Each structure stands twice: as C-alpha cells, then as structure tokens.
Amino acid sequence: MANFKKGIALALVATTALTFAPVSTLGLNTAVVAQAAGITVPVSEAAANGITLTITDADPTPASNAITLNDIKFASAKTVDVISSDTSVVADQKGITLASADSFTITAVGKAGSADLSVKADGTTEVYKIHVSVREASVAAVAPDPASVRVGGKFVAAPLVTSAFDAAGSKVTAIASSDKTIYDPSKNTAPDFSTATFEKAGSVTLTFTYAPSKTVGGSTAATATVSKTYTVLPAAATLTVEGQDASKVTANTVVKIVELTKENPSYQINAALTNAEANKKITYAESVAKPGFTLDTKTGLVTASAEAFKTAGTTYDVVVNSDDASATNPVNVQFVAVSETKKLTSLKVTADGQEKEAKATLDKTNYTNAAIDGTASFDKVVLSTDDKQTLDLAIVATPDKAVVTSDDKSVVEVNGTTLTAKKAGKANVTVKVASDANYFGNATVTIPVEVISGKANNAIVANSVTLTKTVKTAKDYATATVDKTVLSYRFVKYDAATKTYVADNPTDVTLDAKTGELKYITENAGSALVEVTGKVPAGAADPKPAYVTVSYSNKKEASKLAVATKSVNVEAGKTAAIAATGTALTFVSSDESVATVAADGTVTGVKAGVAVVTVTDAGDENTEGGSVDVPVYVTAKAAVVVAKPAKVTGLKVANVKGAKVKVSFKKSAKATGYLVSYKVGKKTVKKNTTKTALNLSVKKGATVKVTVKAFNKNASGAKQYSAAVSKTFKTDKK
Known part of the structure; x- marks a missing residue:
C-alpha cells in the first residue's frame, strides 16, 4: 500500500x-x-x-x-x-x-x-x-384520489402507496366509510381495495389506515390513518343544448337551426352543464369558419355581420361540447343567414266541431324567397236538404284574403263563408289564402262535403255510468236524436300513438254489444270506456260516435251529509233552525243547560253560553256516514224596560157641596192607575183609583191641598210613579 x-x-x-x-x-x-x-x-x-x-x-x-x-x-x-x-x-x-x-x-x-x-x-x-x-421507519399517510369520483368510480389497483420506503412502499390495510350506501369497503374482493365502487351520488368520508410493508434495520413504523371527504357525482355529467340531452342524440347531430336576420343578427346558444367535476365547462367551437360569422367561445354568442347576408342561406355550424370526460358527445347548432324576414301565409278554419290549420313554411333548402305550401283537410262534413242545409265557416287568414270555392256548385253552393246544400251528392269545398307581394306560399284547407236528402243532424246523447256494490247493472244510457238509429256498443281505449280508439277487454265489467247493458261482475274498482256508434236507414246521416265513461267501485259512496248552517246565534228563550240534509240525520247538543235541539234541528236557547250541536248522518249500506259540529252561541234574554207614565195634566178641584169637593184630571199616557192624596191640617188621605174624576170628603171652610200621581208597574212588577201634580183649594163654609 x-x-x-x-x-x-x-x-x-x-x-x-x-x-x-x-x-x-x-x-x-x-x-x-x-x-x-x-x-x-x-x-x-x-x-x-x-x-x-x-x-x-x-x-x-x-x-x-x-x-x-x-x-x-x-x-x-x-x-x-x-x-x-x-x-x-x-x-x-x-x-x-x-x-x-x-x-x-x-x-x-x-x-x-x-x-x-x-x-x-x-x-x-x-x-x-x-x-x-x-433512522426509524415511518409512514406518512396521504388520502388517495380515486380514478373517478363518480358513481361507478373506484380506487386504482394496489398497492396504494404514500412512501417509497421499500420496493412496494406503504400500503392501505383498511378503509372505513361514513356511508356504506355510497361506498362500502366490504365489497372489495381483493386485498388491493380496487374492486369496490362508488354506488350513488352524495358525500362520504373515508378513513384510510396505512402500514409499512417491511422493516428497515429492525425498525417498523407504526400505522397511520388519514380521512378525506369525497363528493360523489352522478355517473356522468349532463350537457343540455337547446333543451336536448346531448348524450341521447348521435354525435355531431344538429339539434337546432337558428335563423339570423339583419333585424336579429345575434343568438346566444342555450346550453347547460350539470353534475360536472370542478372547473369543467362547456366548450364552443366553429365547425368551419365562415366569413361574416363570429363566435364567442366562452359564452356561445353567435353574431352575423353584413358579410354573412351577402349570400342567402349561408350556414355556420357551432360545435357544443364539454371538457368533462363523462359528458363528451358533441352536438351542433346550425345558424343560417336569411336575406330578409319572411312573411308566410297561414289559415285556420273552424266548422262542424272541427278546426284545421294550414301554414306555409320557409324552404330551408335554399333560404331564398321560396316557400312550401301548407295544407290541411277536414273529416267529411254531412249536410242535408232536409234539416242541415247550411254551414258557416269561421276563417282566420294571414293575409286576410281567404277565398272559398266549391268544385260542384250544384251540390254545395258558397256564399261568402256560408255553405248551402242544394241537392244530394258530393263536393269539395276549398278555402285558400294565396301568396302576394308581402307574403310567401299558399295555405289551403279542404272540406269534403256530402249532401244527403235525409236527416243530417243526428247525434248520440250519452251519460256517464257509475256502478256500485248495489247498482251492478246499467243500460239505456245512450240515445240517438234520429228515430230508427240502431246503436252498437263496444269497449275501447285510446291509443296515443295512432290517436285512435282501439278495442279493449276489461275484466271487471261486461257489455252487451247490441243492448249496451253493463254488468259489474267483480269487487274491483276502476273504469272502462264504451264507444257507442249508430246506423240509420238509407238517406240519413250516421251519428258521430259517443264515448261513455263507466266507473265502478265496491266501496260505499261518500257521505251525503250537507250542513248549510255554519253557526247559530240565538237569544235565551228563543229558537233557531239548523239546515242540514243527509240520509238519516240526528242532532245532539253538547250542553242542554245552554241550548237544546229537537229532532228536526230546531235549537232553543236556554241560558247565555256556548254549546255545540253535532249533526250526524248514519248513512246506509251504500253511503258512508258523517258528522258536522255546529257551534251555538246563546245570549241572555233582553231586559224589558217599562217607561214611567207621564204626569197628569188638567188637574181641577171644585166644591160640590159643603165638605165635598170634586177632583178631575186628564188621562195620563202609559198609566194603569192614579194615586190621589189630599191633606187637611195635619191629616193626609191617600186613594188609589183608575178613574180620572172622583169626589173627596173634606171639612167645610178648610184649605185642602190635592196631589195626583199617575203610576204603572215596571218589568219586575213594582209600582213606579210619575211626577206629582198638586193644587190647593178652600172649601165652602156652609
């Protein structure tokens, strides 16, 4: 080394x-x-x-x-x-x-x-x-995001990783859900938690438990949990364009054609995006750029300039779509530059219970001055040389220049808007409004007319039928206005697709096709429809069919109880009546010390207070019973006031002879008697009398004071007096 x-x-x-x-x-x-x-x-x-x-x-x-x-x-x-x-x-x-x-x-x-x-x-x-x-191993738990937070969405396949702590990383070992109807972790059939799906829209909180997959240097991290609330959207967003669900039409279909004119050169596309993910929006794009057309790609506003109107019928398509992956089915709104505002003919004719309308329409293949004629036709109208000789037409035309003609004037003659039957036969009457300098296209209504020699005013008059547990049969509910009309009957139902009546076969009622007799054969409730048609002898018109609704039920009819009197006010001692009708009525007072009631509903006030009279209808085997409460307010008997009599007038006192004097006065109003009193010295004498003249015995040569008061009795029977009238007199001495 x-x-x-x-x-x-x-x-x-x-x-x-x-x-x-x-x-x-x-x-x-x-x-x-x-x-x-x-x-x-x-x-x-x-x-x-x-x-x-x-x-x-x-x-x-x-x-x-x-x-x-x-x-x-x-x-x-x-x-x-x-x-x-x-x-x-x-x-x-x-x-x-x-x-x-x-x-x-x-x-x-x-x-x-x-x-x-x-x-x-x-x-x-x-x-x-x-x-x-x-360093000790650890787990940093982070709530995962599913592949889609929509109904049907789920989490990606395992392992759900938050830390690269080894080749596999930390894994989710458990999931808890706040609402298992939205997300049920138990439906995960694999350990990677990738099989359970969001099952319905709503809000759900999920709690994830994480744990490490292996140890590092002999150290194992503790588990960690994290919760997150998910707002689950429906399976797909909905893009609606001009009232149509884009997902239900073929891609790139034109859902609306909008005509732009010089008078109205702009149009805002009507579109909405619902149940979309956050920050998702509607997109607008030109299919092909065209001179004179501009598009606001944010709002969908289309505007045509003068350049666009140079060639009549120029079209411009806008593709409406969404950047939400669940709603990406583009549809088109087509705009057409129309050289001028079109005025088109229209016609509406009403007669014989029918109304038909014809309108000319713009020829959208070239959007020039061409128009497509509008036509409509009446069902056959029957007139008669007998009873229905004329028919008036009600016509509304634009422009107001309708012309009425007959192709056979010998059968049907036209006079203004009135048709007149001339002889038996057939003719076609035409009502037409034609194009002119201001209006385009023709509008025509055709009326096929048959003229007969017999009765034309034939009709079937029918009434609805109700069958119950006691009334199980019915017939004679339809008649014809023309004699010898043979009626036929059948069960039918209305077919909305074909707009016609088709045969029906109800199981709760039977029908005789010749007599029309109905029989209720079950205890079910429901309804059926009977079509009544008629045939008449040659020369007369068959009536139009009539339709009879048959209702049936095994239940009792509703109570027939009807109480017109809502409340009673009566004075003690007096009477008042409760007006009521029904099947079997009874009347009961809640407090007879206040008011009593008779079997016929007559209420008698007893004393001041409040009572309630219950009116009950017992019903019968076919009718339900019922009851109604009527409040009764009793007031005290009014006090009788007897006025005092007026004081007497014309009082006179005169000598008769010696110690006798005569007292007289005029009769007092409301008086039942008079109190005459006189005083001689200290002695006072009182006399009650009903007379207005009487003689009194007094002393000779004495001074006498005579007082007279009229009286009667008040309501309690006590006497009450008028004011007193007095006169002093000196008797003769002899």
Whole structure:
C-alpha cells in the first residue's frame, strides 16, 4: 500500500453524514472526505469518528449506501481484499483488481452498527472504522384520489402507496366509510381495495389506515390513518343544448337551426352543464369558419355581420361540447343567414266541431324567397236538404284574403263563408289564402262535403255510468236524436300513438254489444270506456260516435251529509233552525243547560253560553256516514224596560157641596192607575183609583191641598210613579 501515490478521496453516494479516519496510515498525504452535497471534511476531522453511513426509509436500499475510494495510484495493477469485521454491517469484497486510478465501493448491508474494514494489498493492511446508523421507519399517510369520483368510480389497483420506503412502499390495510350506501369497503374482493365502487351520488368520508410493508434495520413504523371527504357525482355529467340531452342524440347531430336576420343578427346558444367535476365547462367551437360569422367561445354568442347576408342561406355550424370526460358527445347548432324576414301565409278554419290549420313554411333548402305550401283537410262534413242545409265557416287568414270555392256548385253552393246544400251528392269545398307581394306560399284547407236528402243532424246523447256494490247493472244510457238509429256498443281505449280508439277487454265489467247493458261482475274498482256508434236507414246521416265513461267501485259512496248552517246565534228563550240534509240525520247538543235541539234541528236557547250541536248522518249500506259540529252561541234574554207614565195634566178641584169637593184630571199616557192624596191640617188621605174624576170628603171652610200621581208597574212588577201634580183649594163654609 506504500505505492498509493497521493492519498484517498471518499465520496458518499445517495446518503448523508460521512466521515473517514484510518486506524493507521499507509504513508498517505492529506485526504478529503466528499459528501453527496459537495461538502468536504478534512481527514483530521474524520479521524476522530470514522466513516458513518445512514440508512432511512426515504433511501432504504443498502446497495446505495456506499463510499467510493478513488484517486488511488498504483504503479501497476493490484489485487485488493476488503475484509469486514462484521459482515451484517459492512460487506466483504475480495479479489478486487484495481489498475492505476481505479476506485472501489464500500457497501453497508442494512444493519445498524460498527465494523472495522481492513483493506489488504501486497501484504499490507490498512484498517478503517465504519459506522452504520438506521433512522426509524415511518409512514406518512396521504388520502388517495380515486380514478373517478363518480358513481361507478373506484380506487386504482394496489398497492396504494404514500412512501417509497421499500420496493412496494406503504400500503392501505383498511378503509372505513361514513356511508356504506355510497361506498362500502366490504365489497372489495381483493386485498388491493380496487374492486369496490362508488354506488350513488352524495358525500362520504373515508378513513384510510396505512402500514409499512417491511422493516428497515429492525425498525417498523407504526400505522397511520388519514380521512378525506369525497363528493360523489352522478355517473356522468349532463350537457343540455337547446333543451336536448346531448348524450341521447348521435354525435355531431344538429339539434337546432337558428335563423339570423339583419333585424336579429345575434343568438346566444342555450346550453347547460350539470353534475360536472370542478372547473369543467362547456366548450364552443366553429365547425368551419365562415366569413361574416363570429363566435364567442366562452359564452356561445353567435353574431352575423353584413358579410354573412351577402349570400342567402349561408350556414355556420357551432360545435357544443364539454371538457368533462363523462359528458363528451358533441352536438351542433346550425345558424343560417336569411336575406330578409319572411312573411308566410297561414289559415285556420273552424266548422262542424272541427278546426284545421294550414301554414306555409320557409324552404330551408335554399333560404331564398321560396316557400312550401301548407295544407290541411277536414273529416267529411254531412249536410242535408232536409234539416242541415247550411254551414258557416269561421276563417282566420294571414293575409286576410281567404277565398272559398266549391268544385260542384250544384251540390254545395258558397256564399261568402256560408255553405248551402242544394241537392244530394258530393263536393269539395276549398278555402285558400294565396301568396302576394308581402307574403310567401299558399295555405289551403279542404272540406269534403256530402249532401244527403235525409236527416243530417243526428247525434248520440250519452251519460256517464257509475256502478256500485248495489247498482251492478246499467243500460239505456245512450240515445240517438234520429228515430230508427240502431246503436252498437263496444269497449275501447285510446291509443296515443295512432290517436285512435282501439278495442279493449276489461275484466271487471261486461257489455252487451247490441243492448249496451253493463254488468259489474267483480269487487274491483276502476273504469272502462264504451264507444257507442249508430246506423240509420238509407238517406240519413250516421251519428258521430259517443264515448261513455263507466266507473265502478265496491266501496260505499261518500257521505251525503250537507250542513248549510255554519253557526247559530240565538237569544235565551228563543229558537233557531239548523239546515242540514243527509240520509238519516240526528242532532245532539253538547250542553242542554245552554241550548237544546229537537229532532228536526230546531235549537232553543236556554241560558247565555256556548254549546255545540253535532249533526250526524248514519248513512246506509251504500253511503258512508258523517258528522258536522255546529257551534251555538246563546245570549241572555233582553231586559224589558217599562217607561214611567207621564204626569197628569188638567188637574181641577171644585166644591160640590159643603165638605165635598170634586177632583178631575186628564188621562195620563202609559198609566194603569192614579194615586190621589189630599191633606187637611195635619191629616193626609191617600186613594188609589183608575178613574180620572172622583169626589173627596173634606171639612167645610178648610184649605185642602190635592196631589195626583199617575203610576204603572215596571218589568219586575213594582209600582213606579210619575211626577206629582198638586193644587190647593178652600172649601165652602156652609
């Protein structure tokens, strides 16, 4: 080793804290310890501690924890043996052939500890102290993100890794869910937790437990947990363009054609994106750029300039899509530059219970002045030379220039908007509004008319039918207005697809096709529809079909109880009536000390207070019963006030003879009697009388004071008096 020319330089590969110190020198000159970060440590400092290697969970592979002895100079190739005193700490390396300037690597095995490393060459040995430290393993738990946070989404295949602590890394060993209806960890059928899916939209919190997959240097990290709340979206976002779900139409389909005119050259595309992931948006793009059209790719606003209108019918397509991966089915909105606003003819005709409308439409194949005529046709109309000779047409036309014609005036004559039957036969009546300088296209309504000699005003009059547990049959619910019309009956149902009535076969009721008799044969509830048609003798018109709804139920009908009186106000001692109708009524008072009630609903007030009269309908075998409460408010009997009588007037006192005098006065209103009192000296005499004149016996030559008061009785029977009227008189002495 004395042939080493300069010394030994040590470089640490992918680790930290390296020092180097030879136990004995081999004639080395100064040497340098080089760390991965490029820091140099003088050999004098390394000599105190030796070489230290550190293994961590971030750098666990023992082979990478190595030092390189380089800048070694040999006069010729040498064979070197590197012998460790503890191969569980540092590995041996024997028979290394080194040429001049070659280097070799010292390798830590993975166990913490110290070992003497002997480097032997040419019979000479140098010993270096090697220290290996192992930092304790740890787990840094981080909640994983699934492949998709949507219904049907799931986590990627295991291992779910958060730390590169070994070849496999830390792994999820358990998952707990706050809502198993959204995410159920028990449905993971493999240990990698990649089979369970998000099952419905909503919010769920998942808690992940992490553990290391192996130890490092005899140290195993503790488990760690982390929780995260996931907002689970529906399986796919929904892109709606002009009212249509883009996912339900073929890609690149034109979902709407928008006509742009000089008067209205702009249009905002109506689009919405729902249930999309965060920061996802609607995208707008030109299919092909066209002169005169501009598109705001953020808002979907399309504007046509004058350039676009130079060629009528120029089209411009906008592709509407989404950058949400779950809703990427592009659809188109097509814009057409129309040279001018079109005015198109239209026509609506109403007659004989029918209404038909015809409108001209713009020819969108070229968007020029061409238009497609609009047509419509009535069902056959029957007129008669007998009872239905005329028919008036109600016409609304744009422009208001409708023309009505008949192709056979000998059968049907036209007078303005009135059709007149002339003779039996057939004719077509045409109502037409034609194009002119301001309107494009023609609108035509055709009315096929048949004129008969018999009755035309034939109709079937029918009533709905209700069958119950007691009324199980019905017939004679339909009649024809024309004699000898033969009616036929059948069950039908309406077919919305064909807009016609088709045969039906209900199982709860039967129907006689000739008589129309209905029979309720089960206890089920439901309804059926009967079509009634009619045939008449030759020469008359068959009536239009009538449709009868048949309802059936085994349940009782609702109560027929009806109480018109909502409340009763009555004075004590007086009566009032409760107006009610039903099947079998009874009336009961809640407090007969306040009010009583008779069987016919007559209420009698007893004393002031409140009572409730319950009106009950017992019902019967077909009708449910019921009851209604009617509050009764009784007020006290009004007090009788008897006014006092008026005071008497016209009081006169006159001598009759000697000691007798005559007292008279006028009758007092409301008086039932009079109190006449007179005083002679100290003596007072009182007399009650009903008369207005009476004689009194007094002393001769005495002065007499006569007082008169009228009286009656008040409501309690006590006397009450009027004001007194008095007169003084001196009797004769003889």
